[in-house]
Amino acid sequence: MNGATASTPSTPASSKRADDLAIDVRGLTKRYDGRAVVDDVALQLRAGRICGFLGPNGSGKTTTIRMLCGLLTPDAGEGTCLGFDLRREGLKIKRQVGYMTQKFGLYEDLSIRQNLDFIARLFELDQRTQRVDAALDRLGLTTRAQQLAGSLSGGWKQRLALAACLLHEPRLLLLDEPTAGVDPKARREFWDEIHRLAAEGITVLVSTHYMDEAERCHELAYIAYGQLLARGTESEIIEQAALTVWAVQAPGAPALLSGLLAPLKQAPGVLSVAAFGSSVHVAGQDGAALDTAIAPYRQRPELHWSRAEPNLEDVFISLIGRAPDNMGPAVAAAPRRTTP
Numbered sequence: 322m323n324g325a326t327a328s329t330p331s332t333p334a335s336s337k338r339a340d341d342l343a344i345d346v347r348g349l350t351k352r353y354d355g356r357a358v359v360d361d362v363a364l365q366l367r368a369g370r371i372c373g374f375l376g377p378n379g380s381g382k383t384t385t386i387r388m389l390c391g392l393l394t395p396d397a398g399e400g401t402c403l404g405f406d407l408r409r410e411g412l413k414i415k416r417q418v419g420y421m422t423q424k425f426g427l428y429e430d431l432s433i434r435q436n437l438d439f440i441a442r443l444f445e446l447d448q449r450t451q452r453v454d455a456a457l458d459r460l461g462l463t464t465r466a467q468q469l470a471g472s473l474s475g476g477w478k479q480r481l482a483l484a485a486c487l488l489h490e491p492r493l494l495l496l497d498e499p500t501a502g503v504d505p506k507a508r509r510e511f512w513d514e515i516h517r518l519a520a521e522g523i524t525v526l527v528s529t530h531y532m533d534e535a536e537r538c539h540e541l542a543y544i545a546y547g548q549l550l551a552r553g554t555e556s557e558i559i560e561q562a563a564l565t566v567w568a569v570q571a572p573g574a575p576a577l578l579s580g581l582l583a584p585l586k587q588a589p590g591v592l593s594v595a596a597f598g599s600s601v602h603v604a605g606q607d608g609a610a611l612d613t614a615i616a617p618y619r620q621r622p623e624l625h626w627s628r629a630e631p632n633l634e635d636v637f638i639s640l641i642g643r644a645p646d647n648m649g650p651a652v653a654a655a656p657r658r659t660t661p
């Protein structure tokens with residue numbers, strides 16, 4: 322559903338008033354060396370919502386985020402961020418957006434307080450000491466204020482980075498894989514904070530590779546090879562994918578299961594074959610074709626087959642299988658692809 326937006330049960334498209342939308346862009350495109358790494362993306366996000374931005378490595382998430390906050394100029398597309406025109410009002414957007422980059426971007430040889438004070442000066446904020454104190458307090462950093470940023474663990478660094486991008490009281494947070502490499506407890510605390518911010522009316526677009534984080538979002542956008550392939554709530558995305566999923570187990574020889582089923586990945590009708598714990602999920606959209614593909618394997622006595630409910634990961638793996646690959650050699654004036 323490239324270029325389309327999906328409504329959610331609580332936010333029918335008709336009720337999306339323009340002034341409700343923190344992000345409202347369409348046709349967003351960025352090309353490098355003739356290759357569209359972001360291709361005709363449309364995204365609408367209502368104020369106060371948390372949207373998870375998912376997709377495989379190199380699918381265009383960072384590039385999209387950088388276009389949204391005015392750091393990159395799109396080659397095509399238009400729209401607004403926080404009501405400001407993406408092309409003409411980049412500076413106004415930057416002043417009201419908190420952008421957390423994938424890589425820790427603060428000074429490792431400055432203390433937490435010095436880093437925050439530096440950011441406050443960059444933004445020319447008034448009442449700097451009070452703002453820095455409040456940010457330290459909010460993120461539980463007060464007792465560590467004098468600690469060098471470089472000596473912090475991954476989780477604390479992310480907390481500091483979040484504090485830094487909140488200092489100027491942004492209305493929209495663009496978080497690029499904020500919890501990559503962070504342990505589960507720190508990730509949970511980070512997400513609790515994200516939800517508190519959303520409850521205060523801040524809009525959040527957050528890229529992640531973690532399915533448990535996807536499940537904590539109000540809505541999701543899935544991008545592969547630069548094209549937005551799915552958009553909506555978790556249940557809407559699962560429903561739209563219309564997958565049939567079989568779960569297979571091999572109680573006598575679980576280690577052999579993945580290898581045994583590997584040829585199925587190439588079979589007509591099979592969109593994904595993926596291990597989940599002691600099971601392997603085999604998924605496809607055409608139930609009859611899927612049945613034909615798995616028929617030879619269903620005869621095997623060591624394999625136990627049962628129908629399973631599709632989950633988000635089944636859907637995303639299947640979507641990649643169906644997406645057109647843009648990683649090949651660039652074609653100067655390539656014809657527009659149609660979305661599966």
Ligand SMILES: Nc1ncnc2c1ncn2[C@@H]1O[C@H](COP(=O)(O)OP(=O)(O)OP(=O)(O)O)[C@@H](O)[C@H]1O
Pocket residue numbers: 353358376377378379380381382383384385
């Ligand atoms: N400045 C650039 N010049 C050329 N190609 C680029 C540039 N920036 C990004 N790309 C390419 O654009 C594609 C999309 O990159 P992007 O960083 O947006 O993906 P991503 O979804 O954020 O990936 P990841 O999950 O690994 O962070 C990649 O193939 C990348 O190599």
